[in-house]
Amino acid sequence: MLDIAIGTIAMRPYVFAFFGAFLLACVPHVGWRKTLAFTVAGYLIAFASEKLSISTGFPYGWYYYIDATSHKELWVWGVPFFDSLSYVFLTYCSYSTALFILSPLATKGYDLITLETRAIRSSWPALVLGAFLQTFLDIIIDPTSHQGHRWFLGQIYGYREEGLHFGVPLSNYAGWLLTSFLLVAAFQWIDRKQEVERPYGIIHLPFRSLLGPILYLSVLIFIWTVTFWIGEPLMALTGIFIFTLPIVMVTVLALVRVNRYRQEELQQHLHDYPWSRLNS
Numbered sequence: 001m002l003d004i005a006i007g008t009i010a011m012r013p014y015v016f017a018f019f020g021a022f023l024l025a026c027v028p029h030v031g032w033r034k035t036l037a038f039t040v041a042g043y044l045i046a047f048a049s050e051k052l053s054i055s056t057g058f059p060y061g062w063y064y065y066i067d068a069t070s071h072k073e074l075w076v077w078g079v080p081f082f083d084s085l086s087y088v089f090l091t092y093c094s095y096s097t098a099l100f101i102l103s104p105l106a107t108k109g110y111d112l113i114t115l116e117t118r119a120i121r122s123s124w125p126a127l128v129l130g131a132f133l134q135t136f137l138d139i140i141i142d143p144t145s146h147q148g149h150r151w152f153l154g155q156i157y158g159y160r161e162e163g164l165h166f167g168v169p170l171s172n173y174a175g176w177l178l179t180s181f182l183l184v185a186a187f188q189w190i191d192r193k194q195e196v197e198r199p200y201g202i203i204h205l206p207f208r209s210l211l212g213p214i215l216y217l218s219v220l221i222f223i224w225t226v227t228f229w230i231g232e233p234l235m236a237l238t239g240i241f242i243f244t245l246p247i248v249m250v251t252v253l254a255l256v257r258v259n260r261y262r263q264e265e266l267q268q269h270l271h272d273y274p275w276s277r278l279n280s
Contacts, residue, residue, distance in 0.1 A: 004072070004073065004074050005074065007072040007073045007074075008073040008074045008081060008082060011069065011072060011073045011082075012073070012082040014222065015082045015085065015086055016082075018086070018089050018215070018218070018219065018222075019085060019088070019089050021089070021211075021215050021218070022088065022089035022092050022093070022215065023035065024205075024211065025092065025093070025096065025208070025211035025212050025215055026038075026092050026096075027201045027202075028201070028202055028203045028204075028205040028208050028211075029096065029202070029208060029211075029212075030191055030199060030202070031199025031200050031201040031202050032199075032200050032201035033199060033200060033201075034190050034191060034193075034199065035201070037190045038088065038091075038092070038186065038187050038190050039088050041186045041190065042087055042088040042091055042183055042186060042187070043084050043085055043087070043088055045087070045179065045182050045183055045186060046083075046084040046085075046086075046087035046088070046179065046183070047076065047079055047084040049175070049179045049182075050079045050083065050084060051077060051078070051079055053175060054078065054079070058175070059174070059175030059178045059179060060171060060172045060174075060175030060176070061159070061169050061171030061172055061175065062159065062160040062161075063157055063158065063159045063160065063172070064157060064158055064159075064160070065078060065079060065080065065156060065157045066155055066156055066157060066158060068154065068155075068156070069154065069156070080156055083156070087179070087183060089215065090134055090137055090138075090219065091130070091134055091180065091183040091184060091187060092187070092212060092215075093212045093213070093215040093216040093219065094130045094131075094133035094134035094137060094180070094184070094216060095126065095130035095133075095134075095184050095187055095188075095212070096211075096212025096213065096215075096216075097130075097133055097212055097213045097216045098125075098126050098129035098130040098133055098184075099114055099116055099120065099121065099126060099212070100114055100209060100210070100212065100213050100250075100254070101129065101250055101253075101254075102120055102123070102125055102126055102129065103115050103116050103117075103120055104257065104260070104261035104262075104265045104266075104269075105209075105254060105257045105258045105259070105260075105261070106258070106259055106261060106266065106278060107258060107259055108277055108278055110206075111206055111207060111277060112207060112209055112210060112258070113208075113209055113276070113277050113278060114209040115261055115265050115266060115268075115269040116269060116272075116273065117265075117268045117269050117272045117273075118192070118272045119268075121188065121191055121192075122188050122191070122192055126184070126188070127181065127184050127185055127188060128181075130180070130184040131177060131180035131181040131183075131184050132177070132180075133216070134176070134180040134183070134184070135173060135176045135177045135180050136242070136243075137216070137219060137220070138172075138173065138176045139165070139173060139239070139242065140220060140223050140224070140239040140242070140243075141219070141223050142168045142172060142173075143165060143166035143167065143168050143227075143232075143235050144223050144226055144227045144230070144232070144235065145157075146158075146159075146166065146167050146168055147230055147232065150230040150231075151226055151229065151230050159172075166235055198274075198275040202275055204277050204280055208277075213250075217247075220239070220243060223239070224236045224239060224240060227239070266278070
């Protein structure tokens with residue numbers, strides 16, 4: 001069993017690097033307890049969605065896993081462990097990017113701080129935007145993952161029928177949107193169980209508010225790099241073109257929003273999160 005655990009990490013170091021980045025961003029954001037709770041809940045939701053789809057065709061459509069590595073890495077009931085775990089950090093970086101887009105922005109020294117409130121964190125806009133941001137990540141990830149035999153991922157899955165989007169069926173993205181809604185909603189539900197005291201693990205990490213969006217961009221850059229590397233420039237450029245305008249819009253709108261918040265927004269932020277960097 002120890003060999004399998006070591007093999008899981010050794011075979012998928014990029015997944016665990018992203019997972020480590022998720023911990024670095026999420027723990028200072030919401031604390032250890034909520035991070036751990038969402039890691040478990042997110043994994044279970046993701047696993048259930050994948051197991052259900054390979055058994056019934058819902059929610060992603062009919063696909064199958066190719067068991068060529070279960071003797072070297074952890075598989076759970078026919079699903080690779082690392083695959084379901086990936087949903088956890090993809091959900092967090094998508095949701096935290098949504099919070100960055102929706103929240104007023106303030107500075108303290110060189111630090112940039114999102115004036116999040118409980119209302120913003122638990123809002124429908126954060127849920128919808130976070131779910132779509134995660135789905136759009138998969139629009140970039142899945143075509144390249146489908147070519148896993150051409151890079152170090154390996155050919156771990158396939159579709160019963162080739163789809164329209166570089167071999168990926170559109171039902172896959174519909175399933176991702178539904179699952180992403182469930183995952184972001186789960187994070188919001190866990191986060192609403194807010195402790196009265198400062199949650200354990202929250203620290204004033206510089207530029208903490210940017211860590212989620214940076215993780216989101218890092219996943220994109222990683223996938224685009226791999227896509228170019230395997231000789232699929234059209235696939236990579238298609239993804240880059242999809243994200244160019246949204247990235248420019250988010251960046252420009254963020255710059256014009258800095259320190260243009262209302263006093264009521266600041267007071268609500270400090271009321272909901274008295275441990276905020278702005279109170280230190």
